[in-house]
Structure formats: C-alpha cells, structure tokens
Amino acid sequence: MTIATIPPHELHHGHRVLMKGNEAMAEAAIRAGCDAYFGYPITPQAELLEWMARRMPEEGRPFVQAESELGAINMALGAAATGARVLVSSSSPGISLMAEAMSYMAGAEIPMVLVNVMRGGPGLGGIGPSQADYFQATKGHGHGDYRVPVLAPSSIGEAMALMADAFELAEKYRTPVFILADGTLGQAMEPVELTFREPARLANDWALSGADGRPPRVVKSMHLEPENLEVHNQHLQAKFAEIAAREVRWAGENLDGAELVIVAYGTAARVARTAISRARDDALKVGLFRPITLWPFPSAALAEVAAQARGVLVVELSAGQMVEDVRLAIEGRRPVAFEGRTGGMVPTPGEVLDALRRLRGVAAGNAAPTKEARP
Amino acid sequence: MTTDTPAGARVIFERPDLLADRSTHYCPGCGHGVVHRLIAEVLGELGLGGRTIAVAPVGCAVFAYDYIGVDFVEAPHGRAPAVATGIRRVRPDAFVLTYQGDGDLAAIGTAEIIHAAGRGELLTAVFVNNGIYGMTGGQMAPTTLLGQRSTSSPGGREAAFHGYPIPMTEMLAIMPGVVYAARGSVADAQTIGRTKQYLRRACEIQLEGRGFAIVEVISNCPVGWNMTPTESIERLRDVVAKEYRPGVIVDRTKEA
Numbered sequence: 194m195t196i197a198t199i200p201p202h203e204l205h206h207g208h209r210v211l212m213k214g215n216e217a218m219a220e221a222a223i224r225a226g227c228d229a230y231f232g233y234p235i236t237p238q239a240e241l242l243e244w245m246a247r248r249m250p251e252e253g254r255p256f257v258q259a260e261s262e263l264g265a266i267n268m269a270l271g272a273a274a275t276g277a278r279v280l281v282s283s284s285s286p287g288i289s290l291m292a293e294a295m296s297y298m299a300g301a302e303i304p305m306v307l308v309n310v311m312r313g314g315p316g317l318g319g320i321g322p323s324q325a326d327y328f329q330a331t332k333g334h335g336h337g338d339y340r341v342p343v344l345a346p347s348s349i350g351e352a353m354a355l356m357a358d359a360f361e362l363a364e365k366y367r368t369p370v371f372i373l374a375d376g377t378l379g380q381a382m383e384p385v386e387l388t389f390r391e392p393a394r395l396a397n398d399w400a401l402s403g404a405d406g407r408p409p410r411v412v413k414s415m416h417l418e419p420e421n422l423e424v425h426n427q428h429l430q431a432k433f434a435e436i437a438a439r440e441v442r443w444a445g446e447n448l449d450g451a452e453l454v455i456v457a458y459g460t461a462a463r464v465a466r467t468a469i470s471r472a473r474d475d476a477l478k479v480g481l482f483r484p485i486t487l488w489p490f491p492s493a494a495l496a497e498v499a500a501q502a503r504g505v506l507v508v509e510l511s512a513g514q515m516v517e518d519v520r521l522a523i524e525g526r527r528p529v530a531f532e533g534r535t536g537g538m539v540p541t542p543g544e545v546l547d548a549l550r551r552l553r554g555v556a557a558g559n560a561a562p563t564k565e566a567r568p
Numbered sequence: 569m570t571t572d573t574p575a576g577a578r579v580i581f582e583r584p585d586l587l588a589d590r591s592t593h594y595c596p597g598c599g600h601g602v603v604h605r606l607i608a609e610v611l612g613e614l615g616l617g618g619r620t621i622a623v624a625p626v627g628c629a630v631f632a633y634d635y636i637g638v639d640f641v642e643a644p645h646g647r648a649p650a651v652a653t654g655i656r657r658v659r660p661d662a663f664v665l666t667y668q669g670d671g672d673l674a675a676i677g678t679a680e681i682i683h684a685a686g687r688g689e690l691l692t693a694v695f696v697n698n699g700i701y702g703m704t705g706g707q708m709a710p711t712t713l714l715g716q717r718s719t720s721s722p723g724g725r726e727a728a729f730h731g732y733p734i735p736m737t738e739m740l741a742i743m744p745g746v747v748y749a750a751r752g753s754v755a756d757a758q759t760i761g762r763t764k765q766y767l768r769r770a771c772e773i774q775l776e777g778r779g780f781a782i783v784e785v786i787s788n789c790p791v792g793w794n795m796t797p798t799e800s801i802e803r804l805r806d807v808v809a810k811e812y813r814p815g816v817i818v819d820r821t822k823e824a
Contacts, residue, residue, distance in 0.1 A: 229658050255657035259650065260683035267647035267680070271654030274641040275621065275662075279654075297644050401639040401655070403662055405618030411633045413624075413642035 219244035221353035224389035228277040237376040238310035262287035266294040276400030282308035296335025300414025304363035310379035313537040321537015322376030327514035357390040442485035451480030468545035492522035504556035584608040597797025599754040599787030646677020649684035688745025706792035741818040748781040755805040
C-alpha cells in the first residue's frame with residue numbers, strides 16, 4: 194500500500210510503508226508538531242502542499258494556499274513571530290521569491306522551516322531533479338550578512354527524520370532552517386520506516402502574544418543606527434559561529450582504507466553509492482563522504498578523511514557548486530575532481546565510475562598518503 | 569499620566585495610555601502622529617491593548633512600534649497583510665491590526681492587500697494615504713494625483729506618461745470579503761473625529777468576527793509636498809479630499 198491509501202491515523206512510527214517523498218515530508222512535519230503551513234503550487238513539490246491541504250484541517254491546524262510565494266513566506270513570518278511552529282515549501286523559482294522574507298527572518302531571529310524541492314534552473318528552467326540551488330541555500334539566499342542551517346536528506350526516511358531536527362534547530366537558535374531536497378527525493382516512492390518525532394517546545398519569551406501583563410514586544414530586523422546594527426550583527430555572527438561549532442553533520446561509508454573518496458549529498462550520494470559498489474570490480478576501493486549539513490559544511494571532518502585517501506571526486510546534480518566548499522576544505526592537499534549533470538539530468542553510476550577511473554590515474558601520480566600529510 | 573489639576577478643573581483631554589510619552593521622528597505637521605493617536609485611543613477604549621498584535625510597514629511608519637504600546641512585528645515592504653494573515657490563523661484570540669502607507673499598500677503590496685481582502689481575513693487594516701513616498705524623499709506613489717509634482721515626476725504626474733492614481737479602497741470595497749471600507753482624513757478636528765469613528769467601527773467589526781475592514785486616512789506630507797504644514801493641510805482639504813472623498817465606501821454589516 195502507498196501512504197496515500199492508508200488512513201493517517203494508521204501511520205505509526207516504525208511501520209514500513211511505500212511513500213512518496215513530498216508526502217512523507219509533509220506528514221513528518223505534521224507529526225513534528227507543525228502548527229501552520231503556508232504554500233503556493235509549484236512542481237516538483239506540489240504534493241507536499243496538497244498533502245497539507247488535506248491533513249492540516251483534519252488536525253485542526255491552519256493551511257493557507259497563498260497568492261504567491263511572497264504571500265506564503267510572509268504568512269509564515271507572521272505566524273512564526275507569535276511562536277508557532279511553521280513549515281513552508283516550494284521549489285527553486287519560488288524559493289527565489291522567498292529570499293526577501295528569509296533575510297528578514299534571519300535578521301529578526303524568527304524560526305521557520307523551508308523545504309526546497311530543487312528543480313533545474315536558471316530561470317523557469319525545468320522540473321527535473323537538480324541540486325543547482327546549493328549556492329543559494331548556503332551562500333546567502335537573501336540580502337545581508339547571514340547564514341541559515343541547511344539540511345540535505347538523501348533518502349525519504351532521512352527526510353522524515355530531518356524534519357523534526359529542522360524544527361528543533363530552528364527553535365533552539367531562533368533561525369530559519371532550509372531542508373534542501375531535490376525533485377527525485379520529492380517525487381520518488383520508496384519503502385520507508387516511518388520516523389515521527391515531536392521536538393519539545395521551548396519557552397518563547399520573545400514571541401508576540403499580546404502585551405497583557407507585560408511590556409510590549411517588537412519582532413524586527415531594523416536597526417537604523419549603524420552602532421546598533423553592528424551590535425545586532427555581532428550577536429547574529431556569534432550565533433552562526435555557535436551553530437558552525439555544534440551542529441555539523443555528515444555520514445561516512447566505506448571510508449576505512451578507501452583509496453578515493455566521493456563527496457556527494459542527496460540524490461547524488463545514492464548514485465555515488467551504486468558507482469562505489471561497481472568500482473569494487475575494478476579493485477578500486479572508494480568511500481563515500483556525505484554531508485548532511487551543507488551549512489555548516491563539515492570542512493574539518495572532510496579534510497581529515499581526504500588526508501587518508503589519494504583523491505576526492507565530487508558528484509552533484511549541478512555544474513559544480515559544493516565542489517567549491519570541498520576544495521576550500523582540502524586546501525589543495527589532494528586532487529579534487531568533479532562529475533555533474535545539470536538541467537534535470539542525473540549522472541549515471543557509469544559516468545561516476547568513469548570519473549573515478551580518471552581520478553585514479555591522476556591520483557596515482559601522487560605519493561601515498563602519510564601521517565605528515567594529515568592537516 | 570500625572571497632571572496637576574487645579575481645584576474645580578477637570579481633565580478632558582490627555583495622552584492615551586497606549587501612546588508613548590515621547591516625541592516622534594515624524595516631520596513637523598505630518599499626519600502620521602494624528603493617526604497613531606487615534607489608533608491608541610480606539611484600542612484603549614475597546615480594551616484591546618493586551619491582545620493586539622500589530623504589523624508595522626516599511627516607510628515612514630515603520631517606527632509605529634516605538635509609539636503605540638502593543639506587540640508589533642515588522643513586515644517586509646508591502647507584505648503586512650500576508651504577515652497579519654499568518655498571525656490571524658495561528659492566534660484566533662488576538663486582535664490583529666496592520667498599518668501601511670500608500671507606497672507600501674498601493675504599489676509593492678498590491679497583491680497582498682487584494683488577496684487578504686479577497687479571503688475576507690479577520691483583520692483591521694489602516695491605510696495612510698499621503699500620495700507620496702515620504703521616507704525615501706518624496707517620489708511619486710500610485711496614489712499621487714494628476715499634475716502633482718514629486719522628485720520622480722518633476723513636471724507633475726501625467727496620465728499618458730505615469731498612469732492614473734489608483735483608488736485602492738474603492739477597488740477593495742467591491743469584494744465580498746470586505747465587510748467595511750471607509751476613508752477618513754486628518755484635515756481638521758471634524759474630519760479627525762469622523763476618522764476615529766471609522767477606525768472604531770473597523771475594530772468592532774473584527775471583534776464581532778465579521779471579516780476584513782479597512783480605513784484609509786488621507787493625510788499630508790508637508791516635506792514631500794514641499795509645503796508648510798498649513799499649506800499642506802489646505803491642499804489636503806481643498807484638493808486631495810476632492811479626489812479621494814472621505815466617507816464610508818462600503819458597510820456590509822448593513823446588508824441583509
């Protein structure tokens with residue numbers, strides 16, 4: 194049975210069902226205590242909105258299909274400013290429209306979770322799966338000096354688990370959080386063990402509730418005096434530094450004794466996994482380093498892993514974006530190759546395997562790694 | 569508020585409790601202060617200070633939260649009605665108020681106000697129309713009158729070149745989700761008194777759970793209009809009020 198045919202009250206934590214990614218993320222958000230959802234139709238995330246349209250009213254919680262992505266994200270801003278746990282989802286062009294409000298929320302320290310089910314760009318692009326919004330999610334999105342945590346699931350089950358984690362991070366640090374999925378994760382169906390968790394609620398002593406019996410509160414990002422704005426920005430930067438120190442996540446597979454390491458996230462990591470198993474036929478031992486937080490990027494861990502190998506291959510569904518962070522982490526100590534497809538095309542395991550073979554040729558010219566080579 | 573009252577005298581006019589005891593950043597003669605005061609009076613009289621969540625715009629009135637003593641969130645430019653929708657949906661018990669200028673509501677935020685009204689959101693919207701972008705230095709707004717000079721229509725607004733002023737409140741009033749739409753003015757004591765009645769009614773309509781209510785207030789911008797405060801009030805009364813006519817535009821509480 195697919196999730197769509199099972200009554201929601203029969204979806205229990207730990208049960209194994211066949212699920213579509215968009216619907217699984219939506220139900221995971223509901224079970225994580227999402228108080229309100231605001232969205233606007235766009236492919237390939239429309240099923241997330243449709244799931245919420247049906248399920249949120251069943252739970253007695255607000256669902257609004259907004260007039261635009263601007264409307265949706267600003268409704269989320271208002272609801273979240275009162276301390277509500279709020280989810281918004283969209284896909285690449287819609288995410289661009291949301292950049293303004295994301296900057297306001299980062300500045301005003303309003304927690305919220307935003308899912309981007311990425312499609313191919315630039316512009317209207319196409320609706321096939323893509324990872325072309327890595328720069329947008331990790332390097333800015335909106336205007337101003339800010340960062341937001343970016344979580345990148347690589348399976349539907351992981352996407353469900355990360356939904357609760359995303360709300361927790363958002364509320365702990367009072368920040369918007371991105372979940373960066375791609376069209377494959379959104380559209381695919383796979384058997385998954387249901388993972389539901391509702392994070393504990395924090396005391397929202399900053400949120401708006403009406404000033405009954407206390408001084409009025411203001412949730413804002415404007416600080417017109419440069420002296421005040423700098424102090425506010427220093428506070429934000431200290432928070433970002435704390436997130437970078439504490440919240441880095443990644444997963445490693447077959448890294449012990451790996452000659453080469455593939456760095457990939459999301460759907461690209463799944464293609465890489467197939468290529469890695471085929472590489473064994475070449476007697477080529479390859480490990481997988483899979484960042485789960487794209488910001489903060491697991492730079493220190495990657496540098497350590499790379500030092501044990503001869504070369505690194507980055508696989509992305511883009512023309513090469515995360516590869517820049519990989520190169521920054523490795524600082525030229527190992528050759529870094531790139532394999533990617535764009536526009537909704539997904540690299541095949543064969544293409545990745547060919548890239549591994551080429552990299553082995555390049556890396557063979559390098560000396561074997563030594564203790565001294567470790568950063 | 570402490571006032572030394574001589575024996576036999578009584579206080580008949582004082583600062584509302586919800587209005588901060590401080591001077592504002594508004595230019596001399598600006599109408600925003602009057603509108604702030606009316607809102608503070610109405611919220612106080614209706615006992616709403618403790619349950620109001622208000623939304624401040626981008627523009628001169630962004631600092632409304634420094635003067636009106638209720639919870640406030642700052643919206644991105646034009647988005648106040650969407651922000652207020654989010655608040656309304658998760659806080660059914662809150663009294664939700666938006667405050668926007670004409671650049672905010674009638675230009676960049678057209679979609680948000682139209683759709684909040686279209687949904688019949690249970691909100692009270694205050695729309696201060698001074699026909700100009702004040703904070704950025706006096707540029708043309710969608711509400712700028714034909715012939716009016718501004719820094720971005722230096723020869724005066726021409727219909728053939730700049731298009732026509734947009735009558736936002738009349739446009740909103742045709743939608744069934746809009747329960748009440750009225751236009752007040754800050755030209756003199758009489759119009760200010762009437763404006764207060766409109767604001768009070770627009771708040772009561774939310775309290776009665778009836779739906780969306782909007783009060784436009786035509787106001788003056790002496791600096792943006794390049795006039796003395798007195799000249800600007802005369803223009804508001806003699807010119808602006810002829811184009812944007814004060815009065816109740818729609819009141820659907822009186823239908824059926």
